[in-house]
Amino acid sequence: MEKNNCIAVLGTFDSKAEEHVFLKQQIEQRGLQVLTINVGTRSPSPVEVDLDLFDFIIKNDRTASTDRDQIIGAMLKEAKTQIKRLYADGKICGILSAGGGTGTYICTTIMRELPLGVAKVMVSTVASRNMADIVATKDITMMHSVADLLGVNSISGSILDKAAAAVCGMVQSQWRPAEKKKRIALPFFGFITAGAEATRRALETLGYEVIAFHANGTGGMAMEELAAEGYFDGILDLATHELADALLNGYCRGIGPQRYEPVAGRKIPRLVVPGGLDCAVLEFTRQNVPEQFKDRKIFFYDFRSAIRLNIEETTILADQLVQKLNRDPSQVKVLIPTDGWSEADREGGPLYDPDISNVLTARLKDTLDSRIEVIQVDHHINDSEFAAVAANLMNEMIQTRLDNSFNRY
Numbered sequence: 001m002e003k004n005n006c007i008a009v010l011g012t013f014d015s016k017a018e019e020h021v022f023l024k025q026q027i028e029q030r031g032l033q034v035l036t037i038n039v040g041t042r043s044p045s046p047v048e049v050d051l052d053l054f055d056f057i058i059k060n061d062r063t064a065s066t067d068r069d070q071i072i073g074a075m076l077k078e079a080k081t082q083i084k085r086l087y088a089d090g091k092i093c094g095i096l097s098a099g100g101g102t103g104t105y106i107c108t109t110i111m112r113e114l115p116l117g118v119a120k121v122m123v124s125t126v127a128s129r130n131m132a133d134i135v136a137t138k139d140i141t142m143m144h145s146v147a148d149l150l151g152v153n154s155i156s157g158s159i160l161d162k163a164a165a166a167v168c169g170m171v172q173s174q175w176r177p178a179e180k181k182k183r184i185a186l187p188f189f190g191f192i193t194a195g196a197e198a199t200r201r202a203l204e205t206l207g208y209e210v211i212a213f214h215a216n217g218t219g220g221m222a223m224e225e226l227a228a229e230g231y232f233d234g235i236l237d238l239a240t241h242e243l244a245d246a247l248l249n250g251y252c253r254g255i256g257p258q259r260y261e262p263v264a265g266r267k268i269p270r271l272v273v274p275g276g277l278d279c280a281v282l283e284f285t286r287q288n289v290p291e292q293f294k295d296r297k298i299f300f301y302d303f304r305s306a307i308r309l310n311i312e313e314t315t316i317l318a319d320q321l322v323q324k325l326n327r328d329p330s331q332v333k334v335l336i337p338t339d340g341w342s343e344a345d346r347e348g349g350p351l352y353d354p355d356i357s358n359v360l361t362a363r364l365k366d367t368l369d370s371r372i373e374v375i376q377v378d379h380h381i382n383d384s385e386f387a388a389v390a391a392n393l394m395n396e397m398i399q400t401r402l403d404n405s406f407n408r409y
Contacts, residue, residue: 006033007167008086008095010110012103014040017047019098019160022152026164035092039079039106041071053079076106080113087114094119094171098149098160101126104134112138116226119170123163125149137222141166181209182233184394185223189215189239189252191342192275196238198387206395215239217254227263234269234398236390241276243317244309248280251304260321262328269397271390272325272334274360275381277317278345279306299344299351306344308351311359318363329369333397335390336361339380346380
């Protein structure tokens with residue numbers, strides 16, 4: 001089976017065999033090949049499949065045979081190993097599944113083992129719910145089944161057929177970038193959009209491809225995962241706002257412990273800017289300000305509002321950054337725009353408070369490893385002049401890294 005012509009139909013065939021056989025048929029009618037995999041945890045597949053992992057689990061993990069949780073755990077472990085091997089060996093180029101709550105959990109967990117760009121489609125009865133934990137940081141396409149999946153009928157058949165068409169279209173996609181350039185990751189969020197746009201243009205002028213990430217928790221984590229996979233030559237952390245929202249349970253929370261830390265096994269230059277560290281974004285409006293924030297400076301935005309951080313919170317964030325960045329001082333610089341860190345944090349703006357900002361700057365200077373340079377420039381984060389400084393500094397860091405690598409040989 002050729003890598004560009006075979007799709008894995010993965011599912012709990014013990015309960016959804018009819019639906020997955022239908023998916024197989026609809027893919028084959030479109031001229032592509034199928035490899036069927038049963039990851040059901042109650043019994044073997046009632047129909048013939050190419051790979052029945054239930055039989056494998058029961059034969060090889062006797063402790064799992066009597067405990068539902070252990071069976072699921074053993075199934076996930078083996079299925080993740082198998083799906084990665086199938087992809088690495090060029091046996092599959094995409095993956096499709098359909099299921100209810102348990103099937104969605106099992107199959108998307110397995111899908112997440114495949115890298116960015118591999119077609120991943122999940123038809124789910126629970127796709128209308130919050131899918132943050134299911135999709136996580138991966139490019140999984142979720143389709144709501146609308147009706148429950150109990151056989152193939154005029155509604156479920158239409159949805160399943162469209163899912164088969166979707167995954168076939170995905171694996172046959174042809175687009176490739178016109179040229180390969182060194183890539184810079186650029187996390188940002190709404191309050192520094194102007195600065196991000198200017199920084200992107202400045203980096204592109206220097207010959208880089210810029211990959212932007214919404215610094216909303218998931219976006220930052222997706223960036224870190226892709227960095228670990230070797231996608232980036234540099235990280236320009238224009239928005240470190242996720243730390244503030246993680247501290248106060250804000251809108252852009254949800255980062256894991258690896259955010260802002262050295263990328264394991266790689267030396268990637270990271271330029272850190274305190275974008276958005278002036279505030280936390282919370283879900284309230286001017287009509288319902290929480291009592292504990294009524295004495296704060298507030299930027300009313302839409303259904304969300306930004307509160308100015310106080311000295312204690314600012315010190316905590318500085319210490320968090322220090323702890324993370326000090327783990328590999330060799331690849332880090334900090335660039336601070338002294339005229340403000342968000343659109344609301346500028347002279348005359350609702351969050352402007354340079355005295356509190358100076359607390360973070362002083363803390364970084366005092367406690368960061370001496371090898372980490374802290375650079376201050378008299379610009380606002382959204383100024384085009386600041387973007388030029390940031391882009392040029394990022395470029396210098398990358399070139400230094402390349403020169404050092406060359407000199408080792």
